[in-house]
Amino acid sequence: MKENQLENHELYEKRSYFITVDILKGLAIFPMIFGHGIGWWDSQLARNYETGSLLLGFFIITGVMVFPCFLFFAGFNQVNSFLKKGLIQSNRRQIRSRTIKRSFAFFILATVSLILMSLVSSPNDLGKIVNFFFTWHLFHMFAFSALFILLIFELSCWFSDKNSIKLSIKHFMMLGLFISLLLVIILFVLFHDYTTTHPSSFPVELEIRKIIENIFLDVSSSGVIPWLSYALAGGLTASYLNLTHFSKENILKKSFIVFFINSLLLLVGIISLTFEKITSAGIGSPSSFSHVFISIGLIGLINILLLLIVDIYQSIPPEVIKKYTHPIIAISKISLTVYFVHPILAILNPEIIPSELVLYMIIALYCLFFVFLAILWKKWDFKFSFEWFISRLS
Numbered sequence: 001m002k003e004n005q006l007e008n009h010e011l012y013e014k015r016s017y018f019i020t021v022d023i024l025k026g027l028a029i030f031p032m033i034f035g036h037g038i039g040w041w042d043s044q045l046a047r048n049y050e051t052g053s054l055l056l057g058f059f060i061i062t063g064v065m066v067f068p069c070f071l072f073f074a075g076f077n078q079v080n081s082f083l084k085k086g087l088i089q090s091n092r093r094q095i096r097s098r099t100i101k102r103s104f105a106f107f108i109l110a111t112v113s114l115i116l117m118s119l120v121s122s123p124n125d126l127g128k129i130v131n132f133f134f135t136w137h138l139f140h141m142f143a144f145s146a147l148f149i150l151l152i153f154e155l156s157c158w159f160s161d162k163n164s165i166k167l168s169i170k171h172f173m174m175l176g177l178f179i180s181l182l183l184v185i186i187l188f189v190l191f192h193d194y195t196t197t198h199p200s201s202f203p204v205e206l207e208i209r210k211i212i213e214n215i216f217l218d219v220s221s222s223g224v225i226p227w228l229s230y231a232l233a234g235g236l237t238a239s240y241l242n243l244t245h246f247s248k249e250n251i252l253k254k255s256f257i258v259f260f261i262n263s264l265l266l267l268v269g270i271i272s273l274t275f276e277k278i279t280s281a282g283i284g285s286p287s288s289f290s291h292v293f294i295s296i297g298l299i300g301l302i303n304i305l306l307l308l309i310v311d312i313y314q315s316i317p318p319e320v321i322k323k324y325t326h327p328i329i330a331i332s333k334i335s336l337t338v339y340f341v342h343p344i345l346a347i348l349n350p351e352i353i354p355s356e357l358v359l360y361m362i363i364a365l366y367c368l369f370f371v372f373l374a375i376l377w378k379k380w381d382f383k384f385s386f387e388w389f390i391s392r393l394s
Contacts, residue, residue, distance in 0.1 A: 018080075018243075018307065018311045019310050019311055019318065019321055019322065019325070019329070020303060020306040020307050020310050020311050021073050021076065021077065021332075022325075022328070022329045022332040022333070023306065023310070023321075023325050023328055023329065023332070024069060024073065024299075024302065024303065024306070025069070025070065025073055025332040025335055026325070026327075026328035026329055026330075026331050026332030026335070027328055028065075028066045028069045028070065028335075029066075029331055029332070029335055029338055029367075029370070030367050031059060031062035031063040031065075031066055032063055032066040032067075032339070032342075033338075033342050033363060033366060033367055033370075034059040034062075034063060034360070034363050034367075035059055035060055035062070035063020035064065035066070035282065036063070036342065036343065037345065037359065037362075037363040037366070038056060038059060038060060038063075038359070039283070040343075040345065040346050040350055041350045041353055041359050042350070043284075046060055046283055047283045047284055047285070049061070049283070050277060052356075053356065055356075055360070056356065060283065061278055063282060064278065064279075064280035064282040064283060064291060065291075065294075065295045065298070065299070066282075067138055067222070067230075067282070068227075068230040068295040068296070068299060069230075069295075069299050070142075070335070071141065071142065071145060071227065071230035071231045071234070072230045072231065072233055072234035072296075072299050072300075072303070073234055074142060074145060074146065074231055074234065075145060075149060075230070075231030075232060075233065075234030075235035075236075075238070076234035076235065076237060076238045076303070077234075077238075078099070078146060078149050078150075078231075078235060078238075079149065079173065079177070079234070079235040079236075079238035079239050080238045080243060080244065081095070082095065082149075082153050082173070083170060083173075083238070083239065083242060083243075083244055083245070084244045086153060086157075086169070087169060087170070089157075092157065095150075095153075096150065096154070097394075098394045099146055099147065099150045099394075100147070100150075101393055101394035102143075102146060102390060102393070102394040103142075103143040103144075103146045103147050104143070104393075105389070105390045105393050105394065106139045106140070106142045106143035106146075106390075107139070107140065107143045109139045109336075109386070110137040110138075110139035110140045110143070111133065113137060113139060113340075114132040114133060114135055114137055114203070115129055115132060115133070117132060118131075118132035118203070128203060130206065131203035131204060131205070131206060132203045134203075134204055134206065134211050134214075135202065135203040135204045135214060135221065136204070136214045136215045136221055136222065136223060137221060137222070138221065138222045138227075138281075140215075140222075141222045141224070141227045141228070141231075144224060144228070145227075145228055145230075145231035145232075146231075148180070148228065148231075148232075149177070149231065149232075149235050152173060152176040152177060152180065152235075153169075153173060155172070155176060156169045156170075156172035156173040156176055157169055159172045160172055170239060170242060173239050174236065174239040174240055177232055177235050177236040177239055178236055180228075180232050181229055181232040181233060181236055184224075184225055184226055184228050184229045184232060185226065185229055185292075187225045187226075188218075188225050188226035188229070188287075188292060189289075191217055191225060192286075192289065194217070195217050195218050195219050195223075195286040195287075196285075196286050198213075198219060199219055199285075199286065200213060200214050200219035202221060218281065218286045218287045219286060221281045222281050226287055226292050227287075229292065229296065230295065230296065230299075233296045233299075233300060237258060237300060237303065237304070240254060240257075240258065241254050241255070241258065241307075243307075243312075248312055248313065251308075251312055252308070252312075255304050255307075255308055258300065258304045259301065259304055259305075261300075262296070262297045262298075262300035262301045262304070263297065263301065264297070265293050265294075265296050265297030265300070266293070266294060266297030266298055266301060267297070268289075268293045268297075269289065269290045269291075269292070269293030269294030269295075269296075269297055269298075270290070270294065272288065272289035272290040272293060272294075273290045276288045276289055276290055277290065278290045278291045278294065279291060326375070327371045327374070327375060328371075330371070330374040330375050330377075330378050331370055331371050331374040333374065333378070333382055333387065334373075334374055334377065334382055334385050334386075334387060335387075336385075336386045336387055336390075337382075337385040337386045337387060338370050340386060342366070342370070345366060
């Protein structure tokens with residue numbers, strides 16, 4: 001018994017931090033920059049990527065999966081934190097306060113982003129600021145998903161205290177996340193035809209119906225349905241694996257289930273490609289079936305495989321992984337800052353880029369610039385980055 005407790009305690013300590021999360025978040029930054037770079041160079045080519053080269057198609061397809069990846073890990077990290085700290089009642093007030101403050105910070109970031117977007121896109125029409133102010137943005141989605149998962153956690157705590165069969169908080173959380181994810185996917189399927197035939201203007205028109213549609217449906221920019229599904233999928237994965245409390249053997253058994261379910265979702269997404277190409281708000285279209293199911297399935301598969309190899313069984317020594325992935329881990333710590341800063345390239349006239357190959361060479365150098373910036377900035381703990389301000393606020 002003591003040996004098992006010791007083993008679980010050691011695993012608990014090891015699972016306080018997952019290298020996999022930083023590696024995948026760091027890698028995701030590069031297709032984001034490439035995708036935005038292609039859109040700046042030729043927006044029509046980005047939207048009709050199937051008419052371009054295979055390499056261009058690869059960059060666009062992986063690029064539109066970047067923010068699903070970030071939302072997935074936002075939910076994954078949040079639920080892991082709840083399971084690690086929130087099971088102790090004295091910690092719950094701090095968890096609640098921190099989540100609300102971080103969500104408020106993302107709401108502020110979304111507002112600032114949209115105001116800046118208004119000033120850049122319509123400098124002579126300041127009245128448009130109001131339209132942009134009420135337009136739903138991806139950062140709203142980060143805030144909303146965090147508050148939604150917090151609500152599930154709070155309800156789980158309440159039901160755990162009130163139920164007569166004494167189900168634990170983690171069981172109620174897993175059930176709540178599963179039902180919510182299933183509901184979002186069902187609503188996505190039901191409203192899919194509507195979103196594809198009723199696209200909304202950007203920024204949103206100042207009508208109550210349009211504003212509500214803009215928030216809840218994927219008619220313009222990352223609506224709750226289906227974008228909440230990515231955070232819920234990450235949270236559900238974390239709650240099911242319960243990485244801070246189970247032994248390696250139990251995690252391996254559960255990993256097979258996670259692998260199987262994500263394989264099915266990926267297969268559904270691939271089958272969807274037979275009648276609908278991958279589209280997303282990132283290229284100016286509502287999310288397609290293929291985008292949603294391939295994103296969840298593929299991110300889930302890569303995540304579980306790397307977790308087993310890198311973090312759980314440590315098939316490669318952590319020191320070796322950290323040594324060779326140091327630049328990727330470093331840039332993952334300022335992913336939000338890179339998102340805000342990298343569009344500065346758009347001040348240049350895209351006509352100066354003579355060919356697609358030259359474009360890729362310039363974007364690759366731009367990526368290297370951010371890698372070196374992250375490595376250098378790390379010496380000062382990324383002070384004054386957006387992540388640093390959010391951390392201090394919460």
